[in-house]
Amino acid sequence: MICACIGAAFAAVAAAAPSASLGEDVDAFGRMPTLRHVSVSPSGNRVAALYRDGGAEEYSFIVFEYGDQFQMRYAGKQNEQFRVSEPHWMRDDRIVFSVRFGAMRHRTDTVETRLMSLDVETGEIIPLFDAEQRQGVAETRGSIAAPVQIQDRIVSLTRQDPDSLLVQYWNGDVYGKINHVYEVDVDRTKRHKRVHKGRDDIYDWKADELGEIRSGWGLEGGKEPRLRMLDSRGKWQDRSRRVAEDAPTFSVLGFPRAPGKAFVASAHETETAALYLYDVDSDRFEEQLFHSPVSDVYGVYQQRGTGEALGVIYAEDESLIHWFGQNFVRDAIDVMERTFPGRAVTLTDLNAEQTHAVFLVDGTNEAGSYYIFDIANRQVTALPTQYPTLEGRAMGAVVRVDYEARDGLSIPAYLTLPPGLSLTDAKDLPFVVMPHGGPTARSFAQFDWRTQFLASRGYGVLQMNFRGSSGYGEAFRKAGDRQWGQAMQDDITDGAEWLVAQGYADGDRLAIMGGSYGGYASLMGVVKTPDLYQCSVAYGAVTDLHALLRDTQRYRGGEYMTRHIGTLWSDRAMHRENSPMLRADAIKVPVLLVHGEDDRVVDVNQSRGMASALKRSGTPHRYVELPAGSHYVDVGDNRMVFLREVGSFLSECLGGPEERADSGAAADPRG
Template identity: 25%
Template sequence: MRIWSIIAVLILSIGSVHAQTNTTNPNPASIPMEAFFKDAKFTNMEISPDGKHLAVIYDTGNSNTLAIMDIGLTTIKAKINFGDYMMISGNIMWPRDDRFILSYAKFVGYLDTKGSNPIYVAYDLDGQNGRQLTIPQRTWYTILSMLPSDPEKILVSKSHWADEGQTKLWTINVDNGKEDYIGGQPKGAQSIITDSQGNPRFGIAYEESDDDELGKGTSTFQVKQTPNSEWKKVGFTSLYKKGANLSLLGFNRDNTVAYVASDAQTKVQSIYAVDMATLKATLVHEENVADVSGSGRLFDGSLEAVVVARDYNRVVFLSEESELKTIMMQLYATFGVSEESSNLRVTSFTRDLNQVVFSMNSDRDPGVFYVFNRGLDGSAPSIRELAVAKTEIDPSLMAPMTPIKFTSRDGVELNGYKVLPITGKAPYPLVQIIHGGPHGPRDYWGWNREAQFLASRGYAVVSVNFRGSGGYGKAFEESGYREWGGKMINDMTDATMYMVEQGYADKDRMCVYGGSYGGYGTLQSVVREPDLYKCGIGYVGVYDLFEMKKAGDIPKRKSGRKFLDHVLGTDEALMREFSPALNVEKIKADLFIAHGSDDVRVPMEQYESLSSNLKRIGKPYISMIRDEGHGYQKDKNKYDFYNQMEAFLAKHLK
């Protein structure tokens, strides 16, 4: 009865909810292109531990800015921006009520998902007394704990390239940046987690010899059963086999259980609870479709849930007594939504867990931020809308995104998503969007500005998580190794044919588009299937595998060269077959090729290899070069690109 009485109050006090209905302009095609690609007004909001301030992050061209505001969003106390291509992470940390920590890194373009090593900086609430806490040259820092017993310091693990990834434990003073080595880490550890009080309790050591295949080395678990006990090696046979994909996730609220993700016994990562008293590992969630893609934590960092994106983004609560579960169930009921209609993301809590900042977004809605006062202090429970991420978007004019599942030509189950226009009728002209990476990234259910833009113009859209994509287990990802231009392209073709066979797509009006690896997939698709697609749009793409091993930032490192040999192979005949720039004679589709002259991830040598070979055979193409990195971020360049895309597609598919 308590939950329902709270929900009744919430429904009465929720205030304005973001749910517009457009009655004057019901045609999505009339929505300006800029509405889709203009920077979001807000990308993240987090509340301070005392509930008096909000840390707000918003995009500003080719960088982003953090502002500290009062809880009513009426006064800006501080504004921080690090300049062009410097992006602030969405995770703000608060060692004290009067001091916060942010991290930023250099990203070389919109499609750069890696960035440089992050730099951590601490500030007072007014943006003064800034102090850089980390120096990332050849060193990687991970913040492990805010150390609740010592608010002047944080606990970090610090790894140096010369130590082969082995991590050491240090504290850093958040006021003056002074580092102190405290030691006490387990020998050879490369990953460590702490309990909610900041005590290091669980570690994994990893060793890979020259004879080991990449990622197939030997792991060892090391555990401290109590904060004051010694480290001990534990076998955990149910969690481990050589080459298993292991992740230390965190501790529960009372620090009696540690959670570990492992695929030693299942196709993808399942979740195990390790009792810290008995060191017994118990399976708490068996998963056979998708890996863990996110987590849900309370203010103290204790783990309460994980996210598994099988189709929609499913939240798996790790305990029936979960505080986070109580909160999210209240919010789902209040808004009348579910995991299949909305993504509910809790961004932050106050120290007393009374106030919760969360965002609600979906496939049709870029999102709204709210603050939930739970009434634990005796006040009336309420929800207040804080901000709409993109006021230019009317969700009622957006198209639903629906998960799809089909079997490839050789019997592999594939997952993806389709978006169909809300006007017109099937079969529609089709655009397949190919994600980048390819190893690690994947497509998810949720807001996708490119898919919505194309659907508003009358195109059906399909995206598939082809072999090699991340998120569906280590074996699925590795099944794409040395298959960049082979089975991975077959999966994309099979996704296109699925849309035709289901009656969604017109087989005579189809185009393929993608950025980074997606640009590669685009050009290799029109090489492999010259009669299937009318056109292809390659955006900052890889087109020549020989050049990939020579130019760019990946082959500069020994580990990068080893990775490229592992995923691309060393067979020169196969690399030539899988390089679309070297097979342009097979292309019949019309082409639009866009690149950034400052791209260091996929440098101009890739564009030049493709363009020179197209010119050699007299194949016409539309070209766009801008002074940007790996994906355009400046408004003018973004708008030029998507305007050109719209005109190009209309010419060939309408």
């Protein structure tokens, strides 16, 4: 085992920074996880990752060699503005990665990405797009070059050529915003060779395991879905009827080696989306390969080079795999599961030569660690644990429950209980109801730093997958269409009332808390049911639906992406009725608002406006703006600031451990 020496060497990478006096719970759960984006080089001798120790202000992008001796090959720190993501090994001496940052184009906030290449031997980093490549008709006709906005939409990096990859981007077409596919050299900054001509109605191209472009999805006029697929003769066929708004679920997951075939998820004959082998030539489903009655399929494990389907990913309370026979990936997972019995084993990376894999091993009440697995030698190497200060600490049990909504729909949910309690022991607890974000997403039974923090403070937590959540089939998801603040909100209310009826929760000590859509639901909860909750916590929350639609529809495809919320003008009365900012006078309990200053998903003005509305209505509230904060509470020490504010607020609202400290965050004077 070399975990200790790796951990000691890692600790020297990031400059130490003194920790504020935050209290044991905040300090333990508020630290960012130690590692992210762990991947192994083709030879298996080198590992790349984002690493952050307990005292560092930000992650460092590191590359190290491991084995009998440890050697750091590269270490560079990101900052609060420029965020490194998705490093990909091309060769043992070359890594391609993306840098993300916020910017503005045409007076509109944007997220920009730059595709970079690292020479591991020398530490030199070069951009993979040259200065002549620019995006936008207006910019190309002007005197100032505007670089391609999104440079990291990689279509294929599993090609046999380790010196290049395929990237799709728009490069200033005069007659439209067309995504072509280009071959990008990973060793130098140069002009790119176009290898696939795009179309103005196709936004995203998919390639097979050898890098051949086989399908494309997009929108006609920004509204009507389009799907084009390559048949066995090399001709493109229009299969848009398969993805029409009123058609059953149909999505392309991958391609076998055989031309004119595809692996697709479809719900044309089942309630949940099943996996099929689909024939493009005849527009026919050849064979149903797998179906779960309780879960949509999420993806397919395929053999690199051949495209053979090894297994299919689906979910119950956690992610699961159905295997199509024995194979080396299944063998590796079996070894890891025997090594770590009773814990969740998740494959997160497999190197290009398929000799080494990275696994995350965790549990519902265990933060876990990453492990490198040498497949041939059956050797497991541990990396530093994700939350060192949680080692040996008792966590809350996570229990699957189901309750019935008022119209009879069964709602799956998870209870997280204070450490040491079982469901039979849970009586009259203070509870936090926590709807998830999205809303087209879902909660799983897994380690969650927010719920375990709350459990450590003595609160129970209820997370429900209300109608509109993904993964439970088409009917369940569509039941949430145009139901923001309505049927989806009723499901959340019914869950809170169920807690009290079951005796788990004290009806006089209920709070509601969430982020993004969950933050919206937390505010609507105290608008629609002012006597149910004692307080509300909303972070990164949507508060004005009309403003959300107006702002989102400024972006390409925005009207289509917000269709489940409603239309901008014909539904404006519904949106006024279901916008917390416009209903602030109905809120009678204290509210904590938290928002990242540089949130590029939900504009910070949504919370600033809500704070102003609460002030006008005389509602007790506090508004905290996280400096340089993103939508994901992952910049600097923002997570600690957030938990400290939540812990203090809930202590006042529901009772609990007494602890207050100056957060150092920017509290809006309007609050």
